[in-house]
Amino acid sequence: MKITINDIAKMANVSKATVSRVINNKEEGVSEETRKKILKIIDEVGYVPNSNARSITVSETKTIGLVIPDVRNLFFAELARGVEDCSSEHGYTVFLCNSDMDNYKQKIYLNALLEKRVDGIILDTSGDFKDKKFKNKFYKIDIPVILIDRKAKDLEKYKGVFIDNVEAGYKATKYLLSGGYENVAYIGGTYGIDTTMKRFEGYKKAIEEAGIELNPSYVVYGDYSIKSGHENTLSLIKKHREIKGIFAGSDIIAIGVIQALKEMNILVPDEIEVVGIDNISVSQLITPSLTTVAQPIYKIGYRACKKLINYINHKFDDGDEYLSTELIVRDSTRKRI
Amino acid sequence: MKITINDIAKMANVSKATVSRVINNKEEGVSEETRKKILKIIDEVGYVPNSNARSITVSETKTIGLVIPDVRNLFFAELARGVEDCSSEHGYTVFLCNSDMDNYKQKIYLNALLEKRVDGIILDTSGDFKDKKFKNKFYKIDIPVILIDRKAKDLEKYKGVFIDNVEAGYKATKYLLSGGYENVAYIGGTYGIDTTMKRFEGYKKAIEEAGIELNPSYVVYGDYSIKSGHENTLSLIKKHREIKGIFAGSDIIAIGVIQALKEMNILVPDEIEVVGIDNISVSQLITPSLTTVAQPIYKIGYRACKKLINYINHKFDDGDEYLSTELIVRDSTRKRI
DNA sequence: GTGAAAGCGCTAACAG
DNA sequence: CTGTTAGCGCTTTCAC
Numbered sequence A, B: 001m002k003i004t005i006n007d008i009a010k011m012a013n014v015s016k017a018t019v020s021r022v023i024n025n026k027e028e029g030v031s032e033e034t035r036k037k038i039l040k041i042i043d044e045v046g047y048v049p050n051s052n053a054r055s056i057t058v059s060e061t062k063t064i065g066l067v068i069p070d071v072r073n074l075f076f077a078e079l080a081r082g083v084e085d086c087s088s089e090h091g092y093t094v095f096l097c098n099s100d101m102d103n104y105k106q107k108i109y110l111n112a113l114l115e116k117r118v119d120g121i122i123l124d125t126s127g128d129f130k131d132k133k134f135k136n137k138f139y140k141i142d143i144p145v146i147l148i149d150r151k152a153k154d155l156e157k158y159k160g161v162f163i164d165n166v167e168a169g170y171k172a173t174k175y176l177l178s179g180g181y182e183n184v185a186y187i188g189g190t191y192g193i194d195t196t197m198k199r200f201e202g203y204k205k206a207i208e209e210a211g212i213e214l215n216p217s218y219v220v221y222g223d224y225s226i227k228s229g230h231e232n233t234l235s236l237i238k239k240h241r242e243i244k245g246i247f248a249g250s251d252i253i254a255i256g257v258i259q260a261l262k263e264m265n266i267l268v269p270d271e272i273e274v275v276g277i278d279n280i281s282v283s284q285l286i287t288p289s290l291t292t293v294a295q296p297i298y299k300i301g302y303r304a305c306k307k308l309i310n311y312i313n314h315k316f317d318d319g320d321e322y323l324s325t326e327l328i329v330r331d332s333t334r335k336r337i
Numbered sequence C: 001g002t003g004a005a006a007g008c009g010c011t012a013a014c015a016g
Numbered sequence D: 001c002t003g004t005t006a007g008c009g010c011t012t013t014c015a016c
Helices: A005-012 A016-023 A032-045 A051-058 A074-089 A103-115 A132-141 A165-177 A194-209 A226-239 A251-263 A297-312 B005-012 B016-023 B032-045 B051-058 B074-089 B103-115 B132-141 B165-177 B194-209 B226-239 B251-263 B297-312
Strands: A063-068 A093-098 A120-123 A145-148 A159-163 A184-190 A219-222 A245-248 A273-278 A291-294 A321-323 A326-328 B063-068 B093-098 B120-123 B145-148 B159-163 B184-190 B219-222 B245-248 B273-278 B291-294 B321-323 B326-328
Touching: A005 A016, A005 A032, A016 A032, A051 B051, A063 A074, A063 A103, A074 A093, A074 A251, A074 A297, A074 B074, A074 B093, A093 A103, A093 B074, A103 A120, A103 A132, A120 A297, A145 A297, A159 A165, A159 A297, A165 A184, A165 A194, A165 A245, A165 A273, A165 A291, A165 A326, A184 A194, A184 A226, A184 A251, A194 A219, A219 A226, A226 A251, A245 A251, A251 A273, A297 A321, B005 B016, B005 B032, B016 B032, B063 B074, B063 B103, B074 B093, B074 B251, B074 B297, B093 B103, B103 B120, B103 B132, B120 B297, B145 B297, B159 B165, B159 B297, B165 B184, B165 B194, B165 B245, B165 B273, B165 B291, B165 B326, B184 B194, B184 B226, B184 B251, B194 B219, B219 B226, B226 B251, B245 B251, B251 B273, B297 B321
Parallel strands: A063 A093, A063 A120, A120 A145, A145 A159, A159 A321, A184 A219, A184 A245, A245 A273, A273 A291, B063 B093, B063 B120, B120 B145, B145 B159, B159 B321, B184 B219, B184 B245, B245 B273, B273 B291
Antiparallel strands: A093 B093, A291 A326, B291 B326
């Protein structure tokens, strides 16, 4: 039924070696005449070479795996698009995997990607490998991996593309502090993971630098969801009406924060100011629009993919890459003079 | 370097046929003893079967291709997640392709998917095939294809999962009309494509049913972007201040509409009411929150994938599928009594 | 410039 | 229960 290189060879009265040369655009080794003849037949019968068969002999698949928590989150969607653009520019196709921050799912996906013999993997990790046996196996395979967004201890051997999360947290907190008050809270995402804790460090640094004593009850964690931001704000502000500024661990969290504040009839920014991190596209659509520390999200994905492809091609491109962030002031904070 | 089924066979002192039986979980044909022995070795050396090699002999790859305009659009991200969830539940991995509504890109991607021998394709089409030669080739290949969201003439032979766009447009317009005024505009997306025109039909139906004469200058087109909604609103309202209600061709367009109205200091919903289509997640986050005709977006993706997998497995599952929509009333329209 | 042959890693009869 | 053999569709020497 399916038509193969053999069929084309027979129809053209040549060997399949010659057809192979033609479909792979080998400059030499085929006369213009036979090349044309073969191309014509391929076109007429609608032959499509089987890249899987090819891949088993050349041991490269021109595919890459992308593992992110959830495409529905604008942040990861933007990241995914950056990856996909770069990869398609270089002739690669990408497998999309949604891990939901679930270590088990992540393992399943990584395994599937290995079986599919992807040339490399871009990983926004859900943390360390819980399954240490799998970790060893994965290590041994020694497939090119580029990290994005988050690091993890188990993945130290891999390089990646990130932002400086300490700096981002510092910038956000410092800007809040510049409002002339001291009571600034940090409503963070998932406790323990790289980004969350680094942003906390930045928060802490800014607080201490301002000569303020860090109040532990002003620091709470949850996860990276609207709901989490919402709930944490409700309970935090109920206890601490003196809080004047909230540094939200991400824009998504910040949206939940603002929602909660509205429900409590607290005015943003007049009574409480809010700053997020990410600058996802909705940040400017909500009311009040969100002041945030912008990440070059698309670029992170794009660069990570570029880095991966270099890696695959054994091009020297060492070390982690840190892309710069930028504070974007909108309406969830008051005007500074 | 890479370890193969042969290596395992040698280490276990069995033939590769036996190893093959084990890795494919064939119940019969292997004694418990040898099975254990082989499994142990596989585990120890970290062997991962090469599914590409497998796929060339069994002629199925357990992969599917997903072609959408752009994952960064929340609508398509949600769709993609539905597809991915269903596919991973059934052991498939999905290739993500962003066509940007560009027919040429779409062709390139479809071709890549064919070369990769995906078992099937889920296609949110950018319209008809401009390249008729490719169309013929694609047809001849006869790969399972399920359409989502949009239809196109060239793709009539394929079934899909949709909503009733005429009905959706009708619902939206009728609700606006129930506000007690007649001047309702339609700010549509890309002219000519399936969804846009069907929604117009629904608009028209509601208008005519109310005994109003359709005013052609109240109907404008652009594309499915915030910018398009924004610009079209500016120029439309400048000319027609008498408009009291706007039916936006999608939520994304509606966001642009509301932005423009704010800029013009026109109150929503007091002076002009706005209704969208989709119910993407941001619709409830913006101010005013958006009244919209909700599509079961995730479900469309999920169902489409299920349908595709049935198709792949030759399960009888004929005809198009239409999922139901629901008007969700929020704050971009006034209270009805 | 072209073809024959071997082999990539795996599965699928068919024998024993 | 297990091994042998013959491919799957393609690339890659190595001759001619």
